[in-house]
Each structure stands twice: as structure tokens, then as C-alpha cells.
Amino acid sequence: MEFFVQNVSSILFFPLWVAVVIFIGKITSLLKSYKTIFGITLLATIWGLISSILVFAKTITNMGYVFEDTFSFISINNLNFELGCYVDLVSAFMLLVIFAVTLFVQIYSYFYMKNDESFPRFFALMNLFTFSMCGLVLAPTLFQTYVFWELVGVTSYLLIGFWYKKISAANAAKKAFIMNRIGDFCLLAGIILSSVLIYNYSGSADLIDIPYSGIDRVAAYLFTYTSEPVFIANCILLLFGSIAKSAQFPLHTWLADAMEGPTPVSALIHSATMVAAGVFLINRLYPIYYQSHFVMNFILVIGLITAIICAFFAITCRDIKRILAYSTSSQLGIMFIALGTGALTGSMIYLASHAFIKSMLFLIAGIVMIAYSGSTSIDDFGGLRKKMPILAGCYLIGAFALAGVLFSGFSAKALIFHHLFETHSYITISFLILISFMTAFYIFRLYFVVFEGKSEKNITNLPKLILVPVSCLALIVLVIGLFFPNMGKFNNDILPLVFEVIAVALAFVLYIKVTNLKKLPLLYNLSFNRLYIDNLYDFLARKLYSKLALLANFIDDYLYDGMVGLVVFITRLKSYINSKMQTGVIQSYFAYSFLILALILTGFCLIYSLIAYWVEV
């Protein structure tokens, strides 16, 4: 066990090496067999999974165990930036979740991408993503977190735009990148601001890169020595990084468009791992945020808004992957709520349970899409239960868990509810019940649309093995709830359960009997058009920003280029005059030289007489 903890950096670098090997193999066309590529990828992932299980076992058995292995990356005088690995309970837990999901998603993607000619690129990028995600989770300092934060963003961009010949995919990738760019910029500004503040106030440089091992001291310095507004501004800058990455309210629009990428990417990156990085970062910086009541409430409110509006969008959405994407945003909002109210353990447990549930649901969505030859519109689906009973069973397990009625989802949600009842935050509880109600509604609506009803369409045959990773994930979802802490304290938690069951029933009734949500035109329109937030951003980007760009263009053309143009013009004019002086007539040269000589002599005489006059005086 000790061996695996000491060599924890190996799980970081194996995927990177595999990515490099696949890349070189692709360039030199030495590595043509898809099976080999898949094999080495799987090897790295299984090694990572075994390592992370043992590392997690080590940290869970020794409470408060911390392992740090760093080297100096940049060293200028006494400023020292370190990279390396930092293992504690949170990072070991995240590693375990990441590798468990990654393994199944990679097995699934082998079947999913088998006929794609860009198979090597896909697996190289997936390995690169595993590398960057592990680097993010294992980061010992906020500095390293930022480095891998950007790497994760880039891999996400490359994978969303994987089918870059499709214009919508390329646009979605750009949108995701720009939205994340806004958050990354805020995060960087926050990091620099806190570094500078800490350096000024502590006087020593050992906290300059904000190490997580000394995060309590960082928080104390920041809170004690800065004024309230500066502290809050700093926290909100740092938070915006998390908000963009986790697709929370003001920047949530990129996640739904990110579904243009291949489905395994959605399952791995945009539901389970990368989007959870925001929650992970808040968890890491929790001692800083915890200092200010305002910041905690800010996290809570952002989470509430996102959870409610995204669940609201999911209710009327007609695209299977987008429904799941909005659901992801909404569930991440619940994690933000948990963090904002101080339920740290609850949020991490919820993160894990959601990661398994949502990646399984995405894998199922991918299979459904294959069955209906690539269509994502729910209007095409129907009656799949009879044709694929195992898939329907898996979906039901996922849906019940996501709605919080049974299994791991229920246990995780119970933890959060338990904490909320203990702290008597009844307003949050009522909102959370509303969110659970909506969650249950949209996820069962999807079930009834896809698996019940009837459809005349024939479905494409599938490789049988593709169901294996899905069933494995379903099994994890089934049993993992038993391992969560604080089981068996459900005294207060019957209330949300009741609402969720009602929601399931309501979804059943609405979708079997009525099958029409358009009877509430106002609400339906608001939800279907996503509160017009996308249109607002579109307006901002297209109208306002293009006007701004025109202004900038004008300034560039006429002010900056004008200055350069002036220099050019003066030089031209001078050369023109000079060239006109070259008449070729020798007499004119003689006249010029005589004139210049006369001028010089006159000048000499003047200077001489001035000096003589000055000496005399």
C-alpha cells in the first residue's frame, strides 16, 4: 500500500505516455491496430484504478493521512513554485471516482468508436484528459491546479470539437472554450491577487503558490489582513473559475452545447469528472470561503439558481443528451448548495454518486442514439423496453438513483438533507425538495418517452458487449450507497422521498395519459427557450460585442496605423524632395555645395563671434 502512495505520480504519467505513444504511432503509422491502442490505454487505466483503490484504502484507514511529493518548478530568489503530488482523503476519493468511471467509459468507447477513422486521436485525447484530470486532483498547490485546469479545458475543447468537420460541433467547442476562458481568467486573477496579498501580509514567500497543506494559514492571512470587500472580491474571482467549469448559472450555457462531442466524452468529461472539478476546487479552498458568510451564501444562491433553472429547462427539452446535460448542471448546483451550507462530506459523496449515475445514463443515451442511427431527438424514440430489457433496467436504476428515490442517489441526498435538517435551513430544504421533484419528473419523462409507448421504427443491431460497461456501472450505482457514511439516519428524510415519488407518478400520468406539456404556454415557452439566456448572450456577443469590435477596429485603423502611416509619409516626402534634387545637371550640384558651404562658414563665423563676445563680457 505504501508503495502505491509513494509512486502515486505513476498514475499521472502512464496516461500521458500512452497518449504520446498513440500520437507517435499515428504519425509514423507504426501503431495501426485499434486493439493495441485500446489495450495500452486500458492498461494505464487499470493501473490507475488499482493504485487509486489502494491509495484510497490507505487514506481512509489512517484519518488525516497526507502524502506530499513535490519538486521545485520555478525558483527565483526566494520565490518558489512547486509542482508535484499531494494525496489526502479528498484527492484519493476523487481519483477513485475518476478511474472507476474512466475505465468503463473507455471500454464503452472502444465499441462506440470502433468504426471511426479518428479512433487513435480519440484515445490519445482521452488519455491526455486522464493525465490532466489526475494532475488537477493531485495538485499540491493552487498554482498547479491552475496549470491542469487549463489543460483540462483544452482537452475538453478538443474532444467537444472531435468531429470538427461538423460546423455545430466546432461552434460548440468554441463556445465552451470561450465560456471557460471567462472563468479561467477570473480564477487566474484571483490566484494572482491572493498570492500578492499573502506575500505582502505574511512577508515570507513559502505561501506564494497557495499550497493546500497550508490552506488554513492562507485563509487566516487573507481574512485577517484584507478588508472585507477585497476579501469577498478575491473569493468571488476564485469562485468564478469553479462556476465556469461546473457550468453554473451565469456561465451554464456551454454544457448543453458541449453535447455535440462523442457520447463517451459527454459521459466522462461533461458529466462525471471535468465538470466536478469546480466542486472539487471549492472543496479545496473551503477554508478560505468559510471565513465569510457572504461568500458561503453566494455559493448557495448560485447553486440554487442553477439547480432550479436547469431542471426547469430539462423538463421541456426535446434532445436526449441535452436533457442529461441540463440535469448535470442542475445536480452540480445541488453540490454547490451542499457546499454553501457547509455539507462538505455530503457534496463529495453526492459528486461520486452523481458521477456514476450520470455517466451510466449518458452511456445509455449513446446506445439509444446508435439504435436510432444517430438521432438525438426524443420524438424519434419509443418502445425500447421490449427490444432492450437490460438497457431499460439499467436506465430505471439510474433514474431512481438520480431522482433520489432509491440506491446511491437516495443515500447521498439523504446526507445533504440530514445536514440541512441539523442546521435548520428550512428554506433551502424546501427549494431542494422542489429541485428533487423536478429531477424526478424530467428523468422519468425521458424514461417514458424512450422506453415506453410504441414506435414503428426498426432499430440497428448493437454489439452485445457494449452493454457490459453499462451494467457494471449500474451495479456500482446499486451497491455503492451501502458504503456511504451515516447510513440509517433517515428519520427526517421521508418528506423529500414522498415528493419524489409523487413526481415519478406525475411524470407517468402526464406522459402516458396526456403526453403534452404545451398546455401551459407561458411556462412551456420560458422553459423551452431556456429563459432566453442563450438569446441574451447571443445578443451580447453578436450585437454589442461586434459594435465594440468595430470601434476597436476603427481605432486600430486610424489611430495606430495612422501614426505609422505618418512616419511613412514623412519619410516618403523627404525621399521625394531628395530625389527631385538629383537633377543630373552638374551646375545645380555645384550651386547646392556652394550654398551649403556658405551656410557652414556663416555658421562658424556666427558661433565664433558669439564666443568672442561671451569671452569679452
Next chain:
Amino acid sequence: MANLIFNITLYHYLILALILFVIGFIGVILVKNIIKVLICAEFMLTAVNINFIAFSAFAENNLIGFVFAIFTVAIGAIELAIALAIFYLMYRNKKSVDINDYKELMG
């Protein structure tokens, strides 16, 4: 007035030299015939010589100016000979002594 005319001083020589120099200068700049330009250049040379000799004559016990003037005349003769030779070659090329026909240096 008579005093001014018949009592010859240094200034008379200097003014004579100045007049000669300006005539030569204007001739060099404005005249279009190469030979005339050369003659005008000799005017300027002569004007300078007069300056030398005048200063030398009015200074006491100083013959440097005379020596300089003799040197200048000798070098001027050589210069004239070379210039005439060059002009002859130019004339062979273009059959012209007009200075406007030699504008190859125009920029």
C-alpha cells in the same frame, strides 16, 4: 571722391576680387556651354588669386600669398588641361558641348 578712386587700398582689391568671383560663380551656375563654364571657373580661381596677392602685398614682409598664387596658377593650368581633355572625350561621345545633354546622373 578722388581720394576714393585714386588712392588704392586693400578694399579696392577685395571688391574687385568679389566682383570677379560672383561673375565666375553666376557663369558656372547658369551658362550652358561647357567651355564657357570652364572659363568662368577660371574667373573664380583668378578672384581668389587676387585676394591672396592683395593680402600678401598689404602685409609687411610676407611673401606666402605670392607663392600660393603661383602654385594656384600652376595647378589651375594642369586642371584646365585635364578638363579640356575630358571635355574633348565627352564631345566625341555626344557631338555636343551643351551641358543639358549630360544628364545621366538625374535621380
